[in-house]
Structure formats: structure tokens, C-alpha cells
Amino acid sequence: MNSKLIHADFVFETSWEVCNKVGGIYTVLSSIAKTLEQRHKNNVCFVGPDIWKDDACPYFKESKTLHKDWVKAAADGGLKIRVGHWLVPGKPLAVLVDFKTYYNIKDQLYGLAWEYFKVDSLHSYGDYDEASMFSYAAGRFAEIIIREFLSEKKHIVYQAHEWMSGLGMMFLKKNLPQVATVFTTHATSIGRSITSNNKNLYEYFEGYNGDQMALELNMEAKHSVEKQSAHRADCFTTVSSFTNKECIQLLEKAADVVIPNGFENDFVPVGAELTKTRKKARTAIINAAEALTASKIEDDVLIVSTSGRNDFRCKGFDVYIDALSELNSQLKGIQNAKKTMVLALVEVPAWCAGAREDLAERLKTKDTYSEPLNEPNLTHWLHNPYEDRILNMIKALGLNNEPNDPVKVVFIPCYLEGNDGIFNMSYYDLLTANDLCVYPSYYEPWGYTPLESCAFSIPCITTDLSGFGQWVNETKGHDCTLNEGVAVLHRDDNNYFKVSADISLAIMAYSELTPRQRSNIRKKAAAIANQAQWSTFADNYMQAFHFALQKAQSQQ
Template identity: 55%
Template sequence: MMKQLLTPDYIFESSWEVCNKVGGIYTVLSTRAKTLQNTFPDRIFFIGPDVWLGKENPMFTEDPKLLEAWKEHAVKKDGLQIRVGRWNIPGTPIAILVDFTPFYKDKNDIYTQAWLDYHVDSLHAYGDYDEASMFSYAAGKVVESFYRYNLTMTDKVIYQAHEWMTGMGALYVQKHVPEIATIFTTHATTIGRSIAGNNKPLYDYLFAYNGDQMARELNVESKHSIEKQTAHFVDCFTTVSDITNNECKELLEKEADVVLMNGFEDDFVPKGEMFGKKRKYARALLLNLANKLLGTKMDDDTLIVVTSGRYEFKNKGINVYLEALNRLTREKNLTREVLAFVNVPGWVGEAREDLKQRLESDKDYDTPLEVPFITHWLNNMSHDQVLDMLKYLNMSNAADSKVKVIFVPCYLDGKDGIVNEVYYDLLIGADMSVYPSYYEPWGYTPLESIAFKVPTVTTDLAGFGLWVNSLKGHYGTLQEGVKVIHRTDYNYSEVADGIRDTITDFSKLSESEVNVIRNNAADIAEKALWKHFIRYYYEAYDIALRKAHERCKSYKQK
């Protein structure tokens, strides 16, 4: 018989990315919010840093009437500086933004107490450690204030903290409000990311690395310490994929209690006739952009391939993507022209005036602009990994080359000065996407791609790739919509060949074969919707609530 899961009455979640779009965690929280808001209407509260103080935050709408009595108490009696309102995402959940700067003056006392209570080493802090820890501590104080003012022992309350940046607050709540059940989610371990980012082999040697020793070597001791101690002391420790769970076991010496896979909502994907219109528009825009930059006449038969995401050259596999495209230039069996985009925000300067002028003109051009690889000038054109590698590979973007590569080094927010469309409105125009990650705890970009029926290539070093393999019972294939390539510390060349061969195979398919693959891709995306993955959260809530219940029982007996 299945046990009855305990469910919370109130949920608090804190993250640096609440009402603050920085990376993938924003996608996790903002797409899941609607599912939880439907189940716990206005009983889920997201706590974020008030980093937009004095500026208009487009993601947040303040509401002075919301939680008014508590807010007044929190400001006057608890000395908190908070704003309460709605997060402008589907479900419009309540968001509490806290100004954490007043806590800097108590920083040393806060760190000393964290050491005495939980052995958290803040001695080697630098960079964003202080900022994150003061926010985290402030978030913990917000939850304590809300609980003491509004709730009682009979209310079942969850506090879920995301990433090392929120560890200090989770431990504060654990100590000061023991009635609240705590969950800590690491989306990527500090050490794992550092090892991968420092060109050390992560996977073959994972069993041999000592997390504490590597933290000293890579100079991330304090971040590692708060992450590790929080994982060990909270009621329920979670991560986002089996591959990251392996890291947690080895580097944090703590296995996750539950793996909370990252779902998403597909409400941003156009339906029906609108889908076809948007796809057609995006393709025309991308081809026109390329033709104006390169002085070519590529037509709609061109195979458009994309990669995107954060500018982590090795971790995101941008290097192996470029290598594969270079090999593709020599591929005898390639029957179509390939236009490949690298949509990765770099250290962008200004939009190219020469390209802008061409785009505003109706003329056709038969000569390329100078540096025909890039849409915006960079602040440092001579030190950029994408441009450096294209130069090293001797890629030319010449009219007679079957493969053209264009680097779009800006955020696709609709107002970059050249493309002027948002990311999703361009993604829909691609034929295929490639995300050959070396380090990828989950992997939203390939998941978003297949939601737009754009088949994708990923690797088994991405949590998403592993999930597809487990879903299919074998390595995902191109025909199924997600090609999963085996990747290790040392098989870079085989991965590049695998991508080259996959693009070549795709280029030979008929329209009807491609349509089958596109629909298969969308079917996989459907299986990753939050309505399927939210159950893992309920498991985590149950574990945490039972632990908190036991703790409170033992306090009463003392």
C-alpha cells in the first residue's frame, strides 16, 4: 500500500534568481510556479534579493496591500527592509524582495555563529560570497518573521533554498525555527563546476577527488563549505539529475534524498497556425541576416543549426560544436548548405552599424562585410574564444563554403539593435540544435528546443540527455528527436565526428521524414512538463516534513 504523503500548508522558496533573471534556476522556478500556485494558491512565497532598488524591475509588481499587517510588523519590529508584490510570471505568485545590505555590518558575527553552529568556514570568502550570504541570511530572517507573526505549530511549513547562495539562510531557519521543514537543492556543485571549468578531467577521476582538498586547490573553500554543510544538516537534500547526484556523493559526501528533475511549461510555444507563421518569419529573418552579413544568397533550403546558452566555452561544448562544423566543411555527403548560429552572450560592445545599414536596405549584396562571423562588435575583438577558434580552424564563411557560422554575442531580448527578436522567436526557425555539453547538471536549452519541434543533439554528460536515455531505454536517436552522444573526459574528437555525421544524416532526409522527427521531439518535451515532474517535489516535502515533525517531538520531550 502506498504511504500517504505529508503535504505542506505553506511553502517558502528562496533563490538569488527570484524576480532576477540570471540563468537556468530562473527557468526552474518561474515555470514551476504556476503548478504550485494552482495547488497552494497564495500559500507559496518566493523570496529574492532586492537588487533593483531604486530601479524599475520588469519582473516584479509591488502591491502595498499584500500581507500589509505582517509587512508593517517585519519592518518596525524585526528591522527588515522588504517589498511585497507579485512575480510577473504565469501564476503570478507572491514574491518578497529583501534588501540585505543592512546585514553587512553584522557579517563577522553571522559568520562566527555559522561556524559555531554548523562548522561553515567563511574565512576564505571572496567575490560574491558575502553578497549571497547576506541575502540568504536576510531571507531566513524573513521566513522566521512571517512564521512567528502568522503561523502556528499546527501549520506544516516548507522552506526550500536553492544553490550554495541560500545555504546560510537554510541553516538559520533550521536552528531558529525548528518547526519549519528545510529542503536544500544544489543545481550544480561548486567543486564540480570548478573542476570542469579548470580543464581538469571530472568524470574518470570523480571517485578519487576529495571535495575539501579540491576546494582549497581551486580557491572555493567557503562556497564549498556552506554548500556541503547545508546538504548535511537540512531535513531533505535534493539535486536536479542523476549525474549531479554522483558529484554530490563524491564531492559533498552526501547523496541526495530525492532527485528533483527540472520540468517546464510549454505555454510559450505558439500553437496551430501561429506556429507555422512564426517559424516562417524566423527563418526569413535568420537567412536575411546571414545573406546581408556574408553577401550570399542562401535560400529556404538552407539547413539552420543553432547552439545557445551561457558562454562557458568548454562546459557547454561550444568548442566541440565549432570543431564539428569545421569537419562538416569537408564532408562529401553533405547535400545542403548549412547556416550555423552561436547564440551566446559575450562581452558585447555595440551593434554593427555597417550590418544595420544593410539590413535596413532592400538591396542584395554579393560581398561580405569585414569580420563576416559576428553581428555585434565585442569590447575585445582580439580575445574571444569563439572568434579565436574560428580563426584557428581557418573557417572562412566564403561564398563557396557549404558551412557558414555566425556568432550572435548578445542577449536576445528583442532590443539588441540587429536581430531585435527574443530568443524563442528565433529558436522556432531552426532545423536542428546542438548542445554537446561537457558539464550540464540538467540542460534546459535542448529541452526548450524540442518543445519548438526542433530536434536536438545533446550528450550523456547532461542530466537531460541521461533522462532521455532512461525514458527510451537506450541512447536517444535522431529519429526520436533527441540524439544523445556518449561523451567522456577524453573523446572530444569522436563527439565532433558524431555531431558532423548527425547533421549530414539530417540534411539528407525528406520533408516527411523530418516532420516525423519534429513530432517525436515534441512528444519527448511533453513528458518533461511540470505536471509529470512535480511529484518528485511532493516526495521531498514529505521527507522534510517528517524529519521536522520528529525534531519537534524530541524538543517537546526534552
Template identity: 55%
Template structure:
């Protein structure tokens, strides 16, 4: 903690991804929890949605001994809660909110929101109502807990992540002004939408009007709650310099602090365990490829992959496929390439024919039908990955030196084909490729280099920009991270750059590969939470200053 700065006695932090593994924010919060828990021992309390009902959550352990007296009070106030601990390092306290009861108050809440903060909820659809009711429930938890246990003698911060927590932050701002509010947008809803709708985001950023674009793209309600929350909270933050520019232009509000996403590396196996797990991952990848393609692969094969959310253009899945297609015809490629796309699609079920082959333990010399995919999808004929493979005529023929396999499921260890967790899969890679067009931070490349896997990313990702800053030059694959310059219009150049980098890496000596892998891991250590938590301390100080000022009035 920095001398002279205000630091909270209690932090409440809410997110749709508390004890709910959906995307990168889960990793941000769950890895940072240990650092805050060490510092604040049970004075950091996470609030998430109760998505599990009567089912047992794998990420949450109920604890009947916590806050027993307040629990009685909360029940009297009509709250339906589960109180326990998040099953992550540090085991912080977590409160899960059943928000279904608040739907009956929805219209009154939205009317009040309009009157108080001019938030337009009229155009709400999709997950807007669900997120807003959760957010209201989370705010009610903070309000009740504060009045029951704390009061104005304590310095308290309420930190909300993403637009989904906006309604609750505005509620606290109005009804509990003695609590400092902090809002982090991990990606602006309108920026992500502009990029996802194939509009050029970066060259025209200065000219876009966020409100106008929200109307055009049918995003009025999400944009409205995000913008008004950014304007009213005590401290507004985002995760990278590139998204900070977006916030300033599209939300008309500069951020107060940039909070880069750190992580803990205690999930990375060490020594012999690392070697053993890497061998298992590679053996599994080769077994799946053999069963699917009817060809043998040995350890000379270069395993590469991309992964993340299924945002075809934003995450650069399109340019990754294009690069692999071009690599097919590159004479400089020294090793066969097995390329995976590990992106969860609208998955139906694991392929029975593939399961049977894998269970037999035999080696095969004939491919299965559709030798590009491991699980059947509900929308095979409309899937963007399969559509592009078909368009490019990429059929994983015997003579092709690059084979591309689509793994369209969450790698949680029980998918029916791979049956290994994502972290156990990623360490089998030789290279990971994340050529994002829209990526406020970029956890996947950071995780890859923590596992000693060099990666390729772009300078349109917060992580890529951070790497360049750390290195003092544009990252090369020898540094552990190749950072490709990407713009609104240089798709073809990016594809060539990826192709050239993989081809060059395929001819690296054993010593050069070892050096690149060591550099990757060394770079990842600079992003540990122990280095990045200082930015949060700065944000807490800004928010608390304003709250203390209000209390003094």
C-alpha cells in the same frame, strides 16, 4: 498529492533567480510556480534579491494590498522589502529583499556560521558576500512571516536553491527548527569548477576529495557552505542522477531525492501562430546572414544553433565549433548550413555597419569585415569563440557550405540586431546542438524539442540520460533527440558524431524531418511539471517528517 504523505501548508522558496532572469534556474522556478500555485493558491511564496532598486523590474509587479499588517512589522524589524507578484504564469507571490543593510553584520554572521556549522568564509571572494547577505535577508523574511502569521500549527517548508541560499537555510535550521528545510543544488560548485578547469571529472570522480579540490581551485568558501548545508538540511536534493553521483563523491552526502527539471509548454505557439513565428525567425536569420556575409540564403538552408551560458568547454561550445569546421569538408552534406552560437559574451554594442545594412532592407553581395560576429565585444582579441574560429581559419568564405555566426548577446528582443526573444528565435531552427561536457540537467535541449526542433546532446547531461531512459535506448535524431556518448577523453569522436548527424539530417526527406520533429515535441510532453511534481511531493514529505519529529520532542 500522494495518499499518506505529508504536504506543506506553506512553502517559502528562495533563489538568486527569483524575478531575476540569469540562467536555467529562473526557468525551473518560474515554470514550476504555476503547478504549485494551482495546488496551493498563494501559499507558495518566492523570495528573491531586489536587484532593481528604483528601476522597474520587467519580471515583478508590486502589490500594495498584500500582507499590509506584516509589512509594518517587517519594517519595524529593519527589513526593506518589495512585496508583489512574479510576472510568470500563475502569478505567484514574490518578496524581493534589499540586502545591502546586512553587510555591516557580515563578520559577525560569518563567525557564527563557523562556530555553529564549521562553514569557512575566510576565503570568500566574488559573489560570495552578495549571495550570503541576500540569503540571510531571505531567512529573516521567513522567520518574521512565520512568527507573525503561522506558528507551529502549520506545516511549513523553506526551500533554497544553490549554494547562494545556504547561509539562510542554516539560519532557519538553527533558529526556526519547526520549519522543514529543503536544499537543491543544481550543480555542485566544485564539480563545475573541476570541469571548467579542464580536469577530467568523470573517470576520476571516485578519487577526488571535494575539500582538497576546493583548496586547489580556490573554491573553499562556496564549497564549504554548499557541503555543510547539504549535511544539515532535512532534505537534500539535486536535479539528475549524474549530479547525484557528484554530490555523493564531492560533498560526501548522498541526495535524498532527485528532482528532475520539468517545464510548462504554454509558451509554445500553436497552429498558424507557430508557422507564422517560425517564418519570421527564419527570415530574420537569413537577413542577418545576408547583411553580414553578403550572400543569399533560402529556405533550403539548414539553420542550426547552440546556446546557453558562456562556459566554453562545459557547454560544449568548443566541440560544436570543431564539428562545424569538420562539416565544411563533409561530402555527404546535402544542404547549406547556417550555424549560430547564441551565447552571451562580454558584449559591447551592436555593430553599426550591420544595423545600417539591416535597416536599408537591401540585399548585399559583399561581406562586412569580421563576418563572424553580430555585436562588438569588449575583449575581441581574448574571446574564446573568436580565438577558435581564427585558429581553425573559419572565415565564412563565399564557397564555404557551413557559415558560423556568433551572437554574443542575451536574446531579450532588444539587442539591436536580432530584436527577437530567445523563444522566438529557437523555433526557426532545424536542429539545436548542445554537446555539453558538464550539464546537471539541460534546459536548452528540452526547450528546443518543445518547439518541435530536434536536438543533439550528450549522455553527460541529466537531460540526455533522461531521454535514453525514456526511450529505452540511446536516442537517435529520428527519435527527436540524438544522445551522443561522451567521456572525459572522446572530444574528437563527439565532434565527428555531431558532424555525421547533421550531414545525415541534411539528406532526410520531408516526411522523415516531419517525423523527427513530431517525435521531439512528443518527448518534451513527458517532461511537463504535471509528471515531475511528484518528486517534489516526495521531498516535501521527507523534510516535513523530520520537522514534525522535532516538534513532537
């Protein structure tokens, strides 16, 4: 790290996903926590929402003795907080803020937000109020603690992640101008909304105006707070050069510093531990597939998976399922003594109603089965099976796990935290079972899943519409291929079926490699991940903090 950088004396990291496992930002912050703690000698506080009412947060351990003075000072300021540790590597200091009381003055706060920052909350709906009240409460908490306990510290940074944290950041900056503010957008609200509404983002990219699209998509409030946060923060950051272009076009503000998402591989098993975990995971997956389909699946079956937040188009789940259908047809047409078999997983949380009792019973008794179960693609019941896009596309393309289907498709629609009732293993443990992962994103500002795959020595297929895919190509200096550990396929608005065909061909080609060839590719995948560790990428956070601190000082 550059010794000439201004070093933060204390850092607040604020996000809706602190101690709240919702999406990718949880992974970002939970994985960088240990590194930030080390670099700032424990002078870091993560601030998240207290949405747990009287229940215990499963990701947070409250302490009744830690910073009791903070709890009292916050209470004196009308704010209820819980102080403890986030149960992630490093176990950093975390504070959960109760924001419900601010609903009583919501309209007043929105009026001030317009007066001070030109944030237009008039057309707010949905989760805007909840996020804004949390954001204000988080900023208010930081203000109280800084005034009461950190006033002697010269260099204080408040980093707000996504539009859900921006409003409180701006109020904090107005009340304490000396605090250096960093605003990070991981994906613009308008960019994500354009793609989620099945509009072509890239073909007309240079013609899009963020304000105009916010009006068209009924996103004025979220876009307004995001845009003003980007312009008013001391340092505006985003996670990839790919997303920076989006910020320039839709927010009319270029990032001051790009801060790519890294990974902490301390918990990645190696050697004998990895072998043991991989064997256990493969056994669990194969057993579940056999119980569902009543088909014999060999131990050396090629296990392929995709995973991520349930964003059907953006994550490319549609093109993945299409590719599996094409692969199934291709393999059926091959006449040889031993056909390739592929066990394809879709590990995507949906509206899960719980583990299937009939499947759990089969796994428990370990009997042989002559008939498949009803819904042989599904490990857990859904509340809305007739509306689920993933399940319906699997069925529509005839991926029904018939005995003569060389590609068996299993949809796992639950969070894998070790207690799902079928596998009872964590996502990362099940990840070790894979031979190949596929993440054909249409819209992906960064892309943790392919990075995680590589960290576990599993080669993957992604696209150049993901920040990670673009970073891999930039690092390699060319379009990366699967033989190098990561295949980065070109994707645009008009080549859906080519991408599908390319994925199918890539899986087929990989299935034909020798064990030694696969082992070499696994090593190359791990080598790519090693270049994206937080030990390196955290330097970009330090650059952002320096930028913000320098600007805050210049304005005093």
C-alpha cells in the same frame, strides 16, 4: 499525487535567480511557479535579491498594497523588502529583499555560521559575501513572516536553491526548528570548478575528495556552505541521478529525493501560430546572415544552433564549433549540382557592447550587398573581441563565412529578450527557426536547452554527460538516436574528436532527410518533451516536501 503525502501549508522558494535572469535556475523556478501555485492554492512565496537599487526590476511588478503588513513587519525587524508579482506564467507572489544592511555585521554572522554550522567563511572572496548576505536576509524575512503571520500553519517548507541560499536556510532552521527545510543543489560548486579549470572530472572521478579539491581550487567557503547545507537540511535534493553521483562523491551526501527539471509548455506555439512564428524567425535570421556575409542564403537552408550560459567547455561550445569546421570541409568536398547549405548559430550571451549599427542599417535599407561586413560572424559588437573564446575559435578554424563556405556561422552574443536591436525577437521565438539543435555538454547537471528544443518540436543532439541526456536514455531504455527525436552521444574525457565527428555526421545525415522524415522526427522530439512536463515532475517536489516535513516533525 499520493494523497498520503504530507501537504505543505505554505512554501518559500528562495534563490538568487528569483526575478533575476542569470542562468538555468531562473528557468526552473519561473516555469514551475504556476504548478506550485496551483498545488498549494497560492500559498507560495518566491524570495529573491533586490539588486536593482532604485530601478524597476524588469521581471517583477511591485505592489504598494499587497501584504503591506509584511512590509511593515519586515521594516520593524530591520529589513527592507519589496512585494509584488514575478512576471512569469502564474504571476506568483514574489518578495525582493534588500540585503545591503547586513554587510555591517558580516563578520559576526560568519562567526556564528562557524559556531553553529561549521561553515568556514575565512577564505571567502568574490560573490560569496553578496550571496551570503542575501541568503541571510531571505531567511530572516521568512522567520519574521512565519512568526508574525503564519504561526498557525503547521506545515511550512523553506526550499533553498544552490549554495547562494544555504546559509539563510540554516539560520532559519536554528531559529524555527519546526520549519521543514529543503536544500537543492543544481550543480556542485566543486564539480563545476573542476571542469571549468580544464581538469578531467570523469577519468579520476572516484579519486576526487570535495574538501581537498576545495582547498586546491580556492573554493573552501562556497564548498563549506554547500556541504553543510546538504547535510543539515531536512531534505537534500538534486536534479538528476547524474548529479546525485557527484553529490555522493564531493559532498559525501546522497540526495534524499531527486527532482528532475520539468517544463511548462503553455507558451509553446502550435499549428498556424507556430508556422507563422517559425517563418518570421527564419526570415530574420537569414536576412541577418545575408547582410553579414553578402552571400545569398536560400529559404530552405538547414538552420542549426547551440545556446546556453557562456561556459565554453562545460556547455561543449568548443566541440560544436569543431564539428562545424569539419562539416564545412566535408561539404566543400562534395561535388553536386546543389550543395547542402548550413546556417549555424551560436546564441550565447557574452560581453556584449550593443547591436552593430552597420548591420542594423543594412537590415533597415534591405539593399543587396557586394561585400561582406567586417567581422562577418558577429551580430553584436563585443567589448573584448580579442579575448572571446567563441569568436576566436570560430576564426582559428577558418569559419570566416567566405562565399564558398557551405557552412555559415553566426555568433549572437546577447540576451534575446525582444529588444536586442538586430532580431528584436525573444529567444523562444527565434528557437522556432531551427531545424536541429546541438548541445554537446561536457558538464551539465540537467540541461534545459535540449528539453526546450524538444518542447518546440526541434530534434536535438546532446550527450550522456547531461542529466537530460541520461534521463532520455533511461526513459527509452537504450541510447537514443536522432531518428527518435534526441541523439544522446557518449562523451567522456578522451573522445572529444569522436564526438565532434559524430555531430558533423549527424548534421549531414539530417540535412539529407526528406521533409516527411524530418516531420516525423520533430513529432518524436515533442513526445519526449511531453514526458518531462511539470505536471508530472512536480510530483518529485511534493515528495521532497513530504520528506522534509516528516523529518521536521520527527525532530520536535
